[in-house]
Amino acid sequence: MTTLQVRLHAISYEAPTINTYELRTLDGAALPSFSAGAHIDVHLPNGMTRSYSLCNAPHETHRYLLGVNRDPASRGGSQCVHEDLQVGTTLEISAPRNHFPLVEDAPHTVLVAGGIGITPMLSMLQRLEALGRSWELHYCSRTRAVTGFIAALAQYGARVQWHHDAEADGVRLDLAALLQSHDTSTHFYCCGPSGMLSGFEAAAAQCAGAPERFHVEYFAAKEASAAEGGFTVQLARSGRLIPVRQGKTILDALVDAGVEVSYSCSQGVCGTCETRVLEGVPDHRDMVLTKGEQQTNRSMMICCSGSKSACLVLDL
Structure with a gap:
């Protein structure tokens, strides 16, 4: 890379x-x-x-x-x-990569951030401002004292709604009510702790309209990495066979075998280790690929995903 x-x-x-x-x-x-x-x-x-x-x-x-x-x-x-x-x-x-892209021509955009999940939203709202698009931000944190970027967001007035759930006068965000209060042309983006993202996805599942208008970015894995082992990885460029044993991920096995691969989070949320699959059926555990992309089995995140077939041939 x-x-x-x-x-x-x-x-x-x-x-x-x-x-x-x-x-x-x-x-x-x-x-x-x-x-x-x-x-x-x-x-x-x-x-x-x-x-x-x-x-x-x-x-x-x-x-x-x-x-x-x-x-x-x-x-x-x-x-x-x-x-x-x-x-x-x-x-x-x-170089920059984007697994959480902004739909720039949506009539209205709702940004939902929890804690440090505010960081991609800051870039998004600045882009929406530059385009003259309609948007609102709901920013959740425990208290105002621990909330970042207050000064930068103050200029946007009522378009930024603050939710401090640990303060006596704080207003807790009702995700279901928020999602239901907008029409089916609105796009929603959510980034924050896993609990918030799970609640967002559950609320989105009850909403009308295309599911593609609901976007999430995870900072941590939703499920454990595949470490059941019991299969072999073949490196297409050299023909080398690497056994993946019980208790090891594909990434573990490759690193142990001295194979140089790029990786970062080791949880399937950043996309750094995305690798082309040439043969075999992966057991996808990542949070980067869409369900449609996973079903094509064209690529996988080797840090967390396993194999449903006895052998995976990877473009390595």
Whole structure:
């Protein structure tokens, strides 16, 4: 996978556990373009690779802006970002990819964010503003004190609705009522904790109109990775056969065998490890491919998905 080097140009405080990190090229040249909802992979100093949504306006080619929450349950990524990155640090990143694209010609768009799920929504609403489109944002967090990007969102007035469910006067968001209150031409986007996303999907299933107008982005897996093993992966380019044993994912088996593959989240939510399937039937466990894309079996996320057939032939 092609990567590029950038420099950490600025770090800004947004909330007690949230900072923004501004990345620019080393020579001041323009960065690769991106669309609202896109993310990049960041290769961190501790050896980890993590995916973060771009939260600046897509027309900005001079910088990428990331919002990172320091998660107490972090596997080491957000902790490294908050503790080890300093202004001037040089980082290796991927080009932007987008598994959460914005439908730009919708008559009205409703954005629903929970916690740090606000980051892709920031890019989306700036794009909608530039297009002159109608939109509203519902931003959920426990308290105002822990909420990021308050100053940036204040300019949009009543189009931003705040939901602080741990405050005495807070208004909890009723997802079912929100989705039912708009007509069938409205597009909805939701990003946040798994519980919120599950509630959003359940509410969307009860709504009329095309299901394609409801869009979600997961930061964590909905189900466990396939680690049942008992099948073989064949690497099409070399013909090499790699057994995937019980307790191992395909990614585990490939890494153990010394095969170089790109990966990041290891949960099937970022899309970094997407690999073409040439033969066999995958057991899809990812949150990136649509159900229709999964049914074609043209590609799979090798970090979390397994196999329903005795052998998978992969384009590796």
